[in-house]
Amino acid sequence: MTSITETSPHLLAPEPSRLQALKSIILGRPGTIAAVVVIALLCIVAVFAPMLAPYDPLTQSMLKINRTPSWENWLGTDQFGRDVLSRMIYGSRNSLIFGLISPFCAAVIGTTLGVIAGYFGGIVDRLLSRVIDLLLAFPELLLAIMIAAVLGGGFWNVIFVITIAFVPGFARVARAQTLAVKQEPYVEAAISVGVRTPVIIFRHIIPNIMAPIVVLMMLWVASAIRLEASLSFLGIGTQPPNPSWGNIIKDGLNNIFGSPWPIIGAGAAITLVVLSFNLVGDAVRDALDPSTSQN
């Protein structure tokens, strides 16, 4: 091309990849490093629970009820003589499973609904948006309590309840993002060259809305763990005698004059784990979706 003086493109430096950004963010925050360690420990404890737990979490013993912490029972025993530490170690499995499965399921369902509503619009969108908006008016815990009140507790019910409680949030974000990305000239460019709708959705839209979805998923791992603990505490989550950090506190409260240690131990565990997932979630958000960073 004759008329162009600047033919050689001066390329800008490549941006650091998101993984590198995440790594440097985590390494720059001591608290977040600690959080990663806590989460790693939690995973190890949950996976190797049978090997790590000193006692069977369900075995009751009338001989040693309400013991205070000792070398024999590090966190004492409850009103049935069960070892609190062992119950907590097994309870960690619950937290991790609910914490990971429910946000993931909710992300898949919510994103699907949100993308459909956002991309196709029309009557489907209006109906779906109306229901999503309505459900979003309910805090997740309230929604979960209301559904669990009907369904009752138990493993699958809890997964279902937490998932349903999270779906509207994902659907809203996915819908809003889809609407925004759909307006982008690169999507219009794809439409105007005749690219088929499924290709547009999977190639041009979904990859570009994933960042906030992944961020939300990370942030809601912590919420899911808290939610499961709350439901179990209220007796509509994990059902006894299976241990969960929530129902350890529930049992502890019924036995508040006996020993405070189950409450203190399980509560501290929930707080620490939720805190850790929140810190890591913040780091993921700052790396993937810096525009929504709160710092």
Next chain:
Amino acid sequence: MTDTGTASSPSLDTPGNGEPVLSVRDLKTAFRTGTGWTQIVKGISFDIGARETLAVVGESGSGKSVTALSIMRLLSPETSRIEGSVRLGGRELLTLPEAQMRMVRGGKIGMVFQEAMTSLNPLASVGDQIAEALSIHGRFTGAAAEAEAVRMLERVRIPAAKARARNLPHNLSGGMRQRVMIAMALACKPQLLIADEPTTALDVTIQAQILQLIKELQREEGMGVLFITHDMGVVAEIADRTVVMLGGEVVEQGQTEDIFAAAQSPYTKTLIAAVPRLGSMTGKGQPEHFPVVDRKTGVLRPAESRPDTVDHAGQPVLSVRNLVKRFDLTSGLFGAVHGRVHAVENVSFDLQAGETLSLVGESGCGKSTTGRAIMRLIEPQGGAISIDGTDILALDKARMRDMRRHIQMIFQDPFASLNPRIRVGEAIAEPYLTHKLGTRQEARAVVADLLERVGMDPQVANRYPQQFSGGQRQRICIARALSLSPKVIVADESVSGLDVSIKAQVVNLLLDLQQAFGLSYLFISHDMAVVERMSHRVAVMYLGEIVELGPSAAVFKNPQHPYTKRLISAVPIPDPSRRAQVRKVANDEVRSPIRPADYVPPQRSYREVSPGHVVQEWEGDWKM
């Protein structure tokens, strides 16, 4: 006007009568970054005399806005560092205690920003916001401040000022908001007004009004003006003297006349050469390249003449008849229609092979909607669109997909036009592969060829869009549009977002491609001067309708419709000698195409002025 007309030396020349209002010496501003300090402004100096207007001009990233914020000390002291000297009426500002500096801001120096919408508090009435400035500086308080605020609104020519004072910013038009900003900046009779790209976000007729207003107010108040802009046309309109900035340094400064007549630095020459000049095409029947300046040597290479690319005999490649697009405005529970945006109303035109037809007009005139309807990105309510004789509105989905090969679009924002997750090579190959025109192997060869065609290295195909500048991305988008060998390209404001020098290059590229491939362009733009240079024919749109259509030379030389006349007269002329002339500027707003639900558009008739030059008959409400 203090313009003495004496020859200027390249060094600092103290203008006008004695002591300068503002004197900036060796100003350096640095921003804190992750690793240390990055110098944005690298030691610049200039003076502004009383009653003088100094323009600071530069492209994006030149540091011109940072200079203004440094003078006002509006940058956060935690993330920025300002060195050097800024003296206002002999008083050093950079070392002034914060409390006294506050009295300078708004009191001695008023400032107007680019985006009036975001620069006004959305929750406070405009009257209150002006009154706030007055009471901060103790000029008026309470009811007196409110009355003075109304008086200020009158001074910036806002009709029904008393009622307007109670409005929130979002009830006002863009031009009105900028007038409010000016009223606020001038409320305390400052010695200096800093205007940071105050007209960039405005339509060209509104820009003309605001420039005129600033000139008049300056004459009345006798203040100095520091005018920041990227537009050499605006510089010529308003500035007595000009400072040209590049990369945080001053590359040239002097009397505006001298700079336009005999610029010293190659960069300034590039800028001036790239400025589209309305009227520069008079007497030429064909579109023409922008002249090109070598950035290093400053040697100007004039444009080569270009053969006629238009196939006058054949059937039109694109034919639009009576196109109508309206958007319903609904409200309430049941979505009752209470009004309609008549975005496109009865638009008809033909486009020949190898021809460029430009749709021009201001925001809301329906030019982009027309383009999008032709692409069937939106469905029009009525009319016919034919490509090569085939009515595309009648096509089903699959046939339409095939038809899309023949008509492609280039969008305005080069940063949003490429999927950030897809390598540019794949993006260019996508249309080719979608239509199964060849194998992946062949697609790769096509991509390499196209990249070369648009002036880029084929090696860059495996890079991601983020690594390219705006101009480079627009070239990539052009390559993508070409990959299907279309007959027609709809270019929607495709060069509007680019810096002037890049803009000229992309326009030249489009002209070359038209010659090489016999492309037809539907060129949608608000930039009259670019339109004049690159189109064979022009259609002027106003409120959804074409009010005038004809050969480019005829429309620009002999505009008939009052709106066309207004539009052309509003374009800034890069000729400083005409600055002193007071131009007639109509103070009208750009009207809205929103109509009540039961509105029936009037029947229009057209009159042929000369062969191919038609103009809509207008009614009595047009006064010039």
Next chain:
Amino acid sequence: MARYLLLRLADAVPTVFLVLLLVFIAMRILPGDPAIAALGDMATTEQLQLFRERMGLNDPLWLQFINFVKGVLTLDFGTSMMSNQSVLGLILYNLPYTIELTIVAMLIGILLGVPLGVIAATNRNKAPDSGVRAFSLIGYAIPDFYLGALLLITFSLNLGWFPINGGGEGFADRMYHVFLPALTLAFVKAAFIGRLTRTSLLEVLSKDYVRTARAKGAKENRVIYGHGLRNALLPITTGLGLSTLATLSGSVAIEMVFNRPGIGKLLISAIAERDYAVIQGGIVVFAMFVVLINLMMDLVYIVVDPRIRMK
């Protein structure tokens, strides 16, 4: 403005209807036979049949829904199977306790949270900001029922400063009883509101019009409060609406911890006893709370957003 108000009110009608429909669907169509859920696996076929008859479960679904809506509109929620009291009576007894807990908790939460957020935002990245950030991290992580249990163990059980359970009688006694539970919820609220205020205020302070205010020569206080916090009130108001509802849902567990009367405790006990009518009544009350508080938020918006008033 009147138009806006009417629209909001009119909009609440389909919302209520939709909420009731969802509650109904949840109660009837979700897996599980309500009769078995209520009576347990051990119930005989006759008992189940009788129960279904009594609850109208044998009617067609549309009729059941109409009866359900009719019941809600006439405030007739049926009778508790356990206590044989009318569900409405139970709700009316428990409701004030939940409302007073929510209000006191929100008041303390706002009074703590907003100033904390302002302090953090105006001292960005300095010590006070880090302090508020640490506080809100803990507030976000600690489950309210755990914090409540810790406060109960410390101040009621060990120190004996506060009552262990109950709701109290008479204003002073009720405030005495509500203090510790409200403080528990307020701690979590303050963390949320503090963070929300900080983020919203920082967002507003980065806006162009704040720069305009500085360019006018406005003092820093005027910039932060007159322009910053005034405009940040909009997102904060939205957050407060959600936060009130979150407090309400938190009150369920807190009522269990402090063993005080309230809708939450009523609902949870009903679930344990499979008291079908009470469960349904409790859920409807919570759902109506959501609708009502959202409506109230729309009213607050009229106050904080002049753009609505101008309409």
